[in-house]
Amino acid sequence: MKLIRQHFEKDKSGSTTLIPQDKEDLWELYNLIQKGDEITLSTHRNIKKATLGSGVAQGKDKGKTERKLLTLKMSVEDIEYTPSEEVLRIRGKTVEPNEYVPMQSYHTAEVQLQKQFTLYKDEWDEIAYGIVVKVCSIEEKAEVGAIVMEEGVAHLCLITDNMTVLRNKIEKSIPRKRRGDGGGSKHDQAMEKFYQLVNTTMLRNFDLDKLKAIILASPGFVAANLLKHVLAEAVKNNDKTVMQNKSKFIVVHSSTGYLQGLEESLKDPSIQRQLSTTKFAKEASVFETFQKVLNEDDDRAWYGPTECARAVEMGAVKYLMIADALFRSDDIGVRKHYIALADAVKNNGGETLVFLSLHESGEQLNQLTGIAVLLNYPVPDLDEEDD
Template sequence: MKLLDKTIELEKDKSGSISIVPQDKEDLWQLYNLIQKGDEVELSTYRNVKKTTGSGATDGKDKGKTERKLLRLKLAVSDIEYAPSDESMRIKGKTTEQNQYVPNQSFHTAEVQLQKSLRITKPEWDDISYGIILAASSVETRAEVGAIVMEEGVAHLCLLTDNMTVLRNKIEKSIPRKSRGEGGGGNHDKAITKFLDMVQSTMLRNFDLTKLKVVILASPGFTASLLQKNIMEHAVKDDNKLIMKNKSKFLVVHSSTGYLQGLEEVLKDPSVQKRLNDTKYAREVNIFDEFQKSLNDDDDKAWYGPSEVAKAVEIGAVKYLLLTDTLFRSDDISVRKHYIKLSDEVKSQGGEVLIFSSLHESGEQLDQLTGVASILKYPVADLDEEEEEEEEEEE
């Protein structure tokens, strides 16, 4: 994300605007977290308008005909649509000013374009919103990982960033069973070679090896090792200097399955953690792991739920506050403000706040646990006592 300019009154009412250029698909996810109902967004979009003469009057000969024009619209946001699979984002809203072709207060839907500037104006830039902009406009904070989770006949090619896991491609090929006594070059081996060639060529189309920190190849058995061998053989044969230069980035690890469920398991592997120890995502996985272990041990240091966590914050006991980004996309402004206040209180007490993406496995799991959890500095029992007493009274 390229930040062109910002005029935000942080010392006063925190109102103001920023002008930015989304540069890649990851930026769309950041914008989805940033833009809310009630914000004003100014962006370029194509519209079909009635044909006019040079003077601006409608040409009689072309009456009823339209032409496609690039317009700049200001929209008061009423809805945001984001589709990770399509990697597209659309903004719906009413225009806040008219121009030659579009009347004021008319409804429009505009798609956010990569490499095209847009201006976002908010009545209030809270710490979460401002933090998104600072993080997104800093390349250093955006580590990425490529992962191919596979087994014979199926492969899932994924990209992992700070904020999401995106399935870039899925490859499936029927592999015949190896016949008894079948030697090298049989139908099974030929099908495996063809399958690995497909995965290798698809990887080159979908992964930017110069940008990725590591490419994880994971599978049960030896399929991942065979893929690594296939990639290197093709690199030598085709004189692919890009792969040869980045061959140290490939990491072969074991997974119990070649399907997406194996990805979270792979990311907890010590050899993978060692390679990813400087990324935000790896740290979040570790802390969520710590939370789950503490919860299973029932040691009174792991709590989840809005009221339980609020009580823990109130007594200053929170070491880590775990929140999902869905809480900050709530249409209810009071909900967003509540969790911003909770975050500020934890930070002022010396604790740390981690915001998990709902597009990561750990974020999905946290969402299932109400979206808010905490790891405490010391054990605190019966944070849910009041709730239990109320349930008993109702019974």
């Protein structure tokens, strides 16, 4: 989601102007827009030509219509979302004058991808405001961090499913390495300071716990040397965050230290496989533990919609594993049910992992009804029918 502008009053009323960029943005908007809100958006309408002209021309064209792009402001009365069609429809009455449509007339219009709209609320509560912050934050949506670099230049980026955002650029003059220079040459000293600056900037811009992978790309050995520096500094400073996430770092070769070098690296099939393995390492590890516990049959591992819902209700879930097909179901009721389960798990200190059906562990989860839980403690008889 792209935030264009927003304005809020002291009484918490106000507006925000947004551009949805993918179908998940439409789902978030479905949860954000409520009956009684007002929305301004563009829509096409068939307008009778008789209302456009006068005199002879009016009589000649009477009854004919012309399709025009209008901007309507409506009071929302109904919201309909169809994930499979990537369509969010708003039905309501116009609340501002328009020369082509009467006031208080009913219309249905669509919130479309890559099209701007403005939403007005009498009160923006924490939940509504939180949705906007979440969907507009690259930090919340990014799964991969990347540093593409060469001697003296580094570009720090965050990558989502459909965009790469440059967060920071570092440039530092590096003296040429001269023949016969020892280990303490000006070149080596400058490179050490450069690596230190890149490391500091990375830790300030990347949330290593949230990111599933961090790509270090460069020509030559620059990226590999940066990783050595990062890990050495983590040991020196007892930085547990870096050490716990060191397996997420992937060193790759690129022909340049500029952004086209990152694009080139991401297209390499071997890098895509390695990135996939790293991105889903936690899911695979948790699912492996789940299978082991399930085989031990000690009542800490369960699968199935009813059994998992009961475990969530008891607050016993350490990990809730959901296949993406359930979490992004076309059935709004199903989708809301599983999102409510995920929220309940989070509120009780557990964690929800969404498994992609295209990944191996996701395929295995789908064979077990698409939902499973690993519990904090044994809970017997979750599969028994209630009396």
